[in-house]
Amino acid sequence: MSAFAATAMSATDYVLDLSKPAYPEVINFTANGNAQVWSDTYNENEYILEFSPYMFSHLASGSSWNGTYWDGFTIVKCGDNATQTNWIANQWGNMAGGGINANGKADASVPYMFAYCPDFVPNICTMMYDDEKTYYVKGMYVNIAAYSYYACKNGASPANAFTKEGDSFKLTVSGKDEADTEKSCSIELAGFHNGKFSALTDWTWFDMSTLGNVKDLNFVLSTTDMGTYGANTPFYFAIDKLTVTDVPPVPTAVDDVTAAKVVASVKYVNLAGQVSDSAFDGVNIVVTTYTDGTTRSEKMMK
Numbered sequence: 047m048s049a050f051a052a053t054a055m056s057a058t059d060y061v062l063d064l065s066k067p068a069y070p071e072v073i074n075f076t077a078n079g080n081a082q083v084w085s086d087t088y089n090e091n092e093y094i095l096e097f098s099p100y101m102f103s104h105l106a107s108g109s110s111w112n113g114t115y116w117d118g119f120t121i122v123k124c125g126d127n128a129t130q131t132n133w134i135a136n137q138w139g140n141m142a143g144g145g146i147n148a149n150g151k152a153d154a155s156v157p158y159m160f161a162y163c164p165d166f167v168p169n170i171c172t173m174m175y176d177d178e179k180t181y182y183v184k185g186m187y188v189n190i191a192a193y194s195y196y197a198c199k200n201g202a203s204p205a206n207a208f209t210k211e212g213d214s215f216k217l218t219v220s221g222k223d224e225a226d227t228e229k230s231c232s233i234e235l236a237g238f239h240n241g242k243f244s245a246l247t248d249w250t251w252f253d254m255s256t257l258g259n260v261k262d263l264n265f266v267l268s269t270t271d272m273g274t275y276g277a278n279t280p281f282y283f284a285i286d287k288l289t290v291t292d293v294p295p296v297p298t299a300v301d302d303v304t305a306a307k308v309v310a311s312v313k314y315v316n317l318a319g320q321v322s323d324s325a326f327d328g329v330n331i332v333v334t335t336y337t338d339g340t341t342r343s344e345k346m347m348k
Contacts (some may be wrong), residue, residue: 057293081124081138125154191282221260
């Protein structure tokens with residue numbers, strides 16, 4: 047039995063609340079295409095969005111190219127999830143049709159956190175804590191952007207429709223602890239498997255508890271649809287109600303049983319399906335086999 051299971055500890059959950067900004071103190075919106083968008087989305091003097099204890103990156107590349115480009119995170123209100131004839135002007139929608147309201151439903155009048163994370167700029171979508179502490183990550187709600195969804199489903203030049211087995215568009219979130227040890231977890235936003243296309247068209251809870259106690263989060267998108275100049279898939283996604291806690295979750299009975307098992311072997315599998323006794327650079331699936339014949343798999347980043 048673990049020590050945490052035997053000791054009751056009082057925990058405080060911190061849920062991302064977009065109605066309570068810390069910086070800027072007021073989030074103003076302006077009409078942009080089919081949405082109401084944070085009015086400073088293209089402001090090169092604004093580098094963060096803070097909802098204590100969270101600080102999200104904004105315009106990490108440092109330039110809006112005269113108000114024509116943005117990256118990182120912004121805040122959006124949009125209920126339009128239909129396909130468009132001009133995606134750049136109408137890039138803001140998510141497939142759920144709005145943020146999550148008090149009843150847990152998608153609502154066009156409720157803002158959500160929206161991200162653009164192009165693959166040509168590293169570490170562009172990040173989150174740090176404003177108190178410089180570490181927190182245990184629980185998870186967040188995730189939804190695919192409408193632009194990304196229709197590009198994956200139907201194609202949107204240069205993006206190709208997902209029609210090949212194994213086509214995939216994923217969000218990977220990594221975090222570092224105080225010793226700078228990094229862990230990661232992933233969720234598929236869209237894919238083509240068993241002859242069918244599927245995507246996260248509703249707000250979906252993304253369990254990120256395997257990250258443990260971390261001081262930051264880094265959000266990275268990946269796609270199987272790659273071209274000469276990088277990813278063809280539009281690299282957008284939406285999140286809501288990111289949740290962390292200041293006390294480690296109490297281990298379940300399953301956790302205690304797993305801790306008591308004896309490891310027989312550990313194998314590492316990369317995204318190409320190669321298997322090794324040592325970790326590959328990049329994303330690994332770590333497969334632990336125990337002496338009782340059971341196995342356990344988890345993702346890690348080297």
